[in-house]
Amino acid sequence: MSKVANLKLADAGKLRIEWAESRMPVLMALRERAKKTQPLRGMRVAGCLHVTKETAVLVRTLRAAGAEVSWSGCNPLSTQDDVAAALAAEDTSIFAWHGMSKDDFYWCIEETLKFSPTLTLDDGADLIFTVHAKHQELAKGVLGGTEETTTGVHRLRAMAHDGKLLYPVIAVNDSETKWDFDNVYGTGQSSIDGILRATSVLLAGKTFVVAGYGHCGRGVASRARGLGANVVVTEISPTQALKATLEGFRVMKMDEAARIGDIFITATGMKDVIVERHFAVMKDGAVICNTGHYDCELNLVELEAMSKGKREVRANNEEYTLKNGHRIYVLAQGRLVNLAAAEGHPSEVMDMSFANQFQGLCKLAKEGKSMKPGVYELPKEQDVEIARLKLETSGIAIDALTPEQVKYATDYSAGT
Numbered sequence: 001m002s003k004v005a006n007l008k009l010a011d012a013g014k015l016r017i018e019w020a021e022s023r024m025p026v027l028m029a030l031r032e033r034a035k036k037t038q039p040l041r042g043m044r045v046a047g048c049l050h051v052t053k054e055t056a057v058l059v060r061t062l063r064a065a066g067a068e069v070s071w072s073g074c075n076p077l078s079t080q081d082d083v084a085a086a087l088a089a090e091d092t093s094i095f096a097w098h099g100m101s102k103d104d105f106y107w108c109i110e111e112t113l114k115f116s117p118t119l120t121l122d123d124g125a126d127l128i129f130t131v132h133a134k135h136q137e138l139a140k141g142v143l144g145g146t147e148e149t150t151t152g153v154h155r156l157r158a159m160a161h162d163g164k165l166l167y168p169v170i171a172v173n174d175s176e177t178k179w180d181f182d183n184v185y186g187t188g189q190s191s192i193d194g195i196l197r198a199t200s201v202l203l204a205g206k207t208f209v210v211a212g213y214g215h216c217g218r219g220v221a222s223r224a225r226g227l228g229a230n231v232v233v234t235e236i237s238p239t240q241a242l243k244a245t246l247e248g249f250r251v252m253k254m255d256e257a258a259r260i261g262d263i264f265i266t267a268t269g270m271k272d273v274i275v276e277r278h279f280a281v282m283k284d285g286a287v288i289c290n291t292g293h294y295d296c297e298l299n300l301v302e303l304e305a306m307s308k309g310k311r312e313v314r315a316n317n318e319e320y321t322l323k324n325g326h327r328i329y330v331l332a333q334g335r336l337v338n339l340a341a342a343e344g345h346p347s348e349v350m351d352m353s354f355a356n357q358f359q360g361l362c363k364l365a366k367e368g369k370s371m372k373p374g375v376y377e378l379p380k381e382q383d384v385e386i387a388r389l390k391l392e393t394s395g396i397a398i399d400a401l402t403p404e405q406v407k408y409a410t411d412y413s414a415g416t
């Protein structure tokens with residue numbers, strides 16, 4: 001069973017998936033191994049994660065490892081329709097199309113739950129939250145789940161804290177080979193890609209405001225600087241603000257940044273980062289967008305109320321004309337600009353994220369029954385193994401400690 005936009009796009013989608021496969025050697029190596037060992041045999045995996053070419057590589061890997069899969073997208077604007085069609089054409093149960101309504105979004109999740117999953121895979125925790133809020137009877141049959149992103153992990157930790165989480169969940173986001181690479185370099189490059197596709201503006205010389213200097217913000221700020229923008233950072237954390245300052249970025253409050261910025265991007269996971277009082281002082285022509293998980297970082301309800309008109313001027317680019325005559329350009333309706341206006345992260349970086357996802361599900365298939373409900377991190381050794389494989393497949397060799405160095409590392413008597 002599936003529902004996608006247009007099955008005729010399957011051939012184009014298949015080509016895109018093959019391109020991603022050629023750039024994801026770690027996940028492909030895990031797939032080859034799993035074809036023989038079948039670690040997910042008998043598992044039913046319900047997934048809710050952006051339907052991109054890289055996700056398709058993960059889905060194919062889960063199936064090759066013996067799992068039955070049912071999938072939905074985790075954002076109404078991020079599904080690549082040709083990829084969804086290709087997956088449907090190879091008999092994957094998939095419910096996803098670009099531009100769906102909020103009702104459709106939850107309908108798709110409901111459809112993926114109909115085969116009573118034994119494992120869940122989330123990006124943002126909407127699937128797992130649906131299980132907990134509406135289908136608690138299914139939770140008994142679930143061995144565990146995985147969560148892909150920072151915001152989803154926050155939601156799950158809050159559920160666990162309140163004693164509401166019914167099964168174990170692995171915070172894939174928190175693995176070093178995910179958080180320090182996907183969020184930083186993936187979001188850094190793909191968010192700039194989204195901004196350029198939606199605007200085609202010159203970044204050199206522009207004042208580029210990044211709200212949030214965490215993993216994603218750090219990546220975006222460094223890539224914008226690389227293209228010649230004057231980057232300004234806003235933060236609420238003293239330590240993150242200090243890191244940005246010592247990295248050479250100007251740090252200030254959003255109230256001040258709003259007056260001088262040409263392009264704004266939010267990367268905080270927090271609501272109402274840019275609101276009415278900020279829109280009111282922005283320059284004519286300011287561009288605003290978001291790369292945090294949910295579309296609540298820019299308060300577009302307030303922007304709409306301040307505007308006398310709105311029109312689409314390019315794909316993923318809407319011009320709001322304020323009552324004061326200024327025009328503000330909103331990209332991708334305030335949803336993740338890198339996935340809605342571009343293609344999401346490059347395959348090379350998703351290789352590591354999805355290797356973590358795959359290993360997480362295999363661990364839960366094996367050990368989930370004996371794990372208590374709660375949020376878990378993947379073992380450090382797995383990070384090392386994924387990083388090692390990534391280096392190897394990239395043709396990069398590194399040194400190893402000599403026996404004398406190993407001894408030295410634990411020798412507290414050696415000093416000056």
Ligand SMILES: NC(=O)c1ccc[n+]([C@@H]2O[C@H](COP(=O)([O-])OP(=O)(O)OC[C@H]3O[C@@H](n4cnc5c(N)ncnc54)[C@H](O)[C@@H]3O)[C@@H](O)[C@H]2O)c1
Pocket residue numbers: 149150151152182183187211212213214215216217234235236237240267268269270272273291292293294336337338339345
């Ligand atoms: N676009 C993508 O493809 C993508 C990829 C990974 C993560 N994400 C999402 O991006 C968001 C950020 O993730 P992260 O891993 O960088 O998280 P993080 O915790 O590393 O960083 C978030 C930063 O935002 C700051 N912050 C919070 N509220 C703020 C505010 N009001 N003003 C300014 N700064 C504020 C925090 O202090 C923190 O430094 C999350 O929603 C995450 O799910 C998106």
